[in-house]
Amino acid sequence: MPHSQPGGTGHLLQRTFFASETARVDPALYADAGGTPVRVERDCAVLSDGSRLSTDTYFGRFAAAYWQRYTDVGTVAVEFDYSCDDGAELTVATRASDISGRIRPLTVVGLTGAGRAVVEVQIDRYLDGGAAWFDLAVVGGRARVWNARWTTAVEPVRDRRVSVVICTFNRPDDAVATVGAVARDADLAERVETVHLVDQGTRRVADAAGFDDLRADLGSRLDYLNQANLGGSGGFSRGIYEATAAGRPLTDVLVMDDDILCESESILRMTSFARFAREPMLVGAQMLLLSETTRIHMTAETDDLDHLTCADPPPNARRGVNALEFRQDVRVIAGYNAWWSCLIPREAIDAVGLPMPYFIKWDDIEYGVRCRRAGFPTVTLPNAGVWHADFHLKDVDDWSSYFGQRNVLISAAIHSRFDGKTISATVAEHIGELIVGLKYGQAAIELRAVRDFLAGPYVLADGGRAKLAEINALRSEYDDTRLRPASEIADLPVIPRPPAPAKKWERRVLVKRAAQQLLGRRAPGRVAIGADDGAWWHVGRFTSAVVTDASQTGVRVRTYDRATSVAQGRELATLCWRLRRQAPELQRAWREAVPQLTSRENWERLFATD
Structure with missing residues (x-):
C-alpha cells in the first residue's frame, strides 16, 4: 500500500522522467497522455481534471524480465511526490506485461492531499519477458506529480562507481555536449568517479565553448587527455588504460561515443543494473536514430563470425522498429553491445585485457565477443538508449x-x-x-x-x-x-x-x-x-x-x-586460395598474438607515439 514519508525507501534503480532535456525528442518516448490535457516537464507532470498519463513507454517502463533473470531484486518500489487540489483524487495504477504483450493489473490506489507515495511492485512472473510501469489519472481537480523513482531495499552485489571514457576526433562541440550531459546530472555525480575524455583531433575540445564550464562542474573528476590519432580503438583503449591504472580506485568502465545525443538516465540505469547483477556482465544501451528519434536501430545485436558478419539480430530481436508503437516484451540475449554506450565490469577488463589495436571498426564487437567467451555476457537494456548518427545515411564505400x-x-x-x-x-x-x-x-x-x-x-x-x-x-x-x-x-x-x-x-x-x-x-x-x-x-x-x-x-x-x-578478379582468386589453404596456421598465429596485442605494454608503446 502507498504511504507518505520524507525520504526514499532504498537504492535508486531508475528515474521516471516525463520528457527529454531537448525539444527534438518526442516526449511520447517518456510518457503518453493519450490526448488528455497534461503538462509535462522533465521531472514533473501536471494533470488536469479527467486527464490520464501512462508510463508504458520506451523510457517509462521498468525492464522487469531482465531484473528477474540477472539480479536478486525481488521487490521494487515506485516512489513520487504528489499534490492534489482540494477535492481532487489521483489514481495510481501499476501494471505489467508478459512475453506476449498481454497486460495485467498489479495495484490500484487513490491519493488525495499531498505527500510522497511509495507503491511496491513484485519482480516475479517475468522470466521470459515483460515489463512494469505505472499509470496516473485524476478526477475532481488538478494534480501534480514529480521526483518519480524506482528503488529497492535490496543491497547491491557490488557498490562500485564507474569511470566514463569518451573518445573524440575533431568533434569538440559534440564532446562538450556529451560530457555535459554526465556532468549536469546530480544523481550520476554520486556514481561517476572520473570522466576520461581522450582527444585525438586537431580541433581541440579544450578550445570549444563550454569546456571551461565542464572543468568547473567536474573539477578533478575530468581527466582530459591529448594523444595522436589511434582511431576509436586507440582512444577507448587509452581511457580504459587510465581508468584501470595502478593506484586508481576500483571502478567499472563505461565507454561512450562523442557524437551521441546522450540521455543521462540511460547511464544511470546501466550502472544500476551492473551494481545488482549476480555476476559481472557488460551492460549496454540501445541505439536510437538521431534523425528519426523514435526509431530503434536494433533492439539487440549478435555476430556470426563463421560468416564474417555482425549487427545480426539474435532470436526475438528486431531491427528498425518505432519505439512509440513497438513494446519490447520478450527478453533477448545479446551477443555484444556496440560502444555508443556500454558498461564493462572491471572483472572483465582484468580477465581479457585491453581492446585490439584495430584503429577503427570491430574493436567493440571483438571485445564483446572476447568477454563473452571469458564468461562475461552482455545485456542490452530495452529501456536505456542514446541517439546516434544513422548508419543508413553513411555510405560504406569509404576508407x-x-x-x-x-x-x-x-x-x-x-x-x-x-x-x-x-x-x-x-x-x-x-x-x-x-x-x-x-x-x-x-x-x-x-x-x-x-x-x-x-x-x-x-x-x-x-x-x-x-x-x-x-x-x-x-x-x-x-x-x-x-x-x-x-x-x-x-x-x-x-x-x-x-x-x-x-x-x-x-x-x-x-x-x-x-x-x-x-x-x-x-x-x-x-x-x-x-x-x-x-x-x-x-x-x-x-x-x-x-x-x-x-x-x-x-x-x-x-x-x-x-x-x-579482370585484374581484381585474379587477385581475389589468389588471395582466397591462400585463405583456404593457410587458414589453420593463420588462426594459430593470430590467437597466439592476442595477449601481446592487447597488453598494457603494447598500448603504452602506441600511446607514446607522437
Whole structure:
C-alpha cells in the first residue's frame, strides 16, 4: 500500500522522467497522455481534471524480465511526490506485461492531499519477458506529480562507481555536449568517479565553448587527455588504460561515443543494473536514430563470425522498429553491445585485457565477443538508449571499409571455427560483388585488407595510422570513389532496381553478371540509380551508372573497366586460395598474438607515439 514519508525507501534503480532535456525528442518516448490535457516537464507532470498519463513507454517502463533473470531484486518500489487540489483524487495504477504483450493489473490506489507515495511492485512472473510501469489519472481537480523513482531495499552485489571514457576526433562541440550531459546530472555525480575524455583531433575540445564550464562542474573528476590519432580503438583503449591504472580506485568502465545525443538516465540505469547483477556482465544501451528519434536501430545485436558478419539480430530481436508503437516484451540475449554506450565490469577488463589495436571498426564487437567467451555476457537494456548518427545515411564505400574487412578476418581467426572453405567463399562472394557492382576503389582497399591479414599480426604494429594514409592514397587512384555534386552530371533516366534474387541464387547471379560483363552484354550508355537501388546485381547490368551516395550529399560515377575487373578478379582468386589453404596456421598465429596485442605494454608503446 502507498504511504507518505520524507525520504526514499532504498537504492535508486531508475528515474521516471516525463520528457527529454531537448525539444527534438518526442516526449511520447517518456510518457503518453493519450490526448488528455497534461503538462509535462522533465521531472514533473501536471494533470488536469479527467486527464490520464501512462508510463508504458520506451523510457517509462521498468525492464522487469531482465531484473528477474540477472539480479536478486525481488521487490521494487515506485516512489513520487504528489499534490492534489482540494477535492481532487489521483489514481495510481501499476501494471505489467508478459512475453506476449498481454497486460495485467498489479495495484490500484487513490491519493488525495499531498505527500510522497511509495507503491511496491513484485519482480516475479517475468522470466521470459515483460515489463512494469505505472499509470496516473485524476478526477475532481488538478494534480501534480514529480521526483518519480524506482528503488529497492535490496543491497547491491557490488557498490562500485564507474569511470566514463569518451573518445573524440575533431568533434569538440559534440564532446562538450556529451560530457555535459554526465556532468549536469546530480544523481550520476554520486556514481561517476572520473570522466576520461581522450582527444585525438586537431580541433581541440579544450578550445570549444563550454569546456571551461565542464572543468568547473567536474573539477578533478575530468581527466582530459591529448594523444595522436589511434582511431576509436586507440582512444577507448587509452581511457580504459587510465581508468584501470595502478593506484586508481576500483571502478567499472563505461565507454561512450562523442557524437551521441546522450540521455543521462540511460547511464544511470546501466550502472544500476551492473551494481545488482549476480555476476559481472557488460551492460549496454540501445541505439536510437538521431534523425528519426523514435526509431530503434536494433533492439539487440549478435555476430556470426563463421560468416564474417555482425549487427545480426539474435532470436526475438528486431531491427528498425518505432519505439512509440513497438513494446519490447520478450527478453533477448545479446551477443555484444556496440560502444555508443556500454558498461564493462572491471572483472572483465582484468580477465581479457585491453581492446585490439584495430584503429577503427570491430574493436567493440571483438571485445564483446572476447568477454563473452571469458564468461562475461552482455545485456542490452530495452529501456536505456542514446541517439546516434544513422548508419543508413553513411555510405560504406569509404576508407573505413579496409579496416572493416581486415578486422573482421582477424576477429574470426581469433574467435570462430575459421573454416578455410567457408571463410574464403564468404570473402570471394563479398569482394566479387564489389567488383561486379563497379566499386573498384572499395574492392582495391578490401583486397589490400585481405592481403594484410594474410601477412600476420605485425600489420597492427603501429595501431593503424600509417595504414590510414596508405589506404586513402590507394583509394584515390579510382575515380568511382570520388563524391561529386549532382549538378556536375546531366539529368539521366532513373532506373529502379528489379526484385532482388533469392538468397540461395545470389552466387549464381554473381557469376552470371560477371560473365555478362566480360562478354560485353551490358546496357550501353549511362543511367542514374538511387542510393536504395544501388545493389551490385542492379548496377552491374550497366556500362555506366551514376549512383546517389547514401548520405544524399552527392553522387558517384561507376563505369565498367574490363582490365580492372579482370585484374581484381585474379587477385581475389589468389588471395582466397591462400585463405583456404593457410587458414589453420593463420588462426594459430593470430590467437597466439592476442595477449601481446592487447597488453598494457603494447598500448603504452602506441600511446607514446607522437
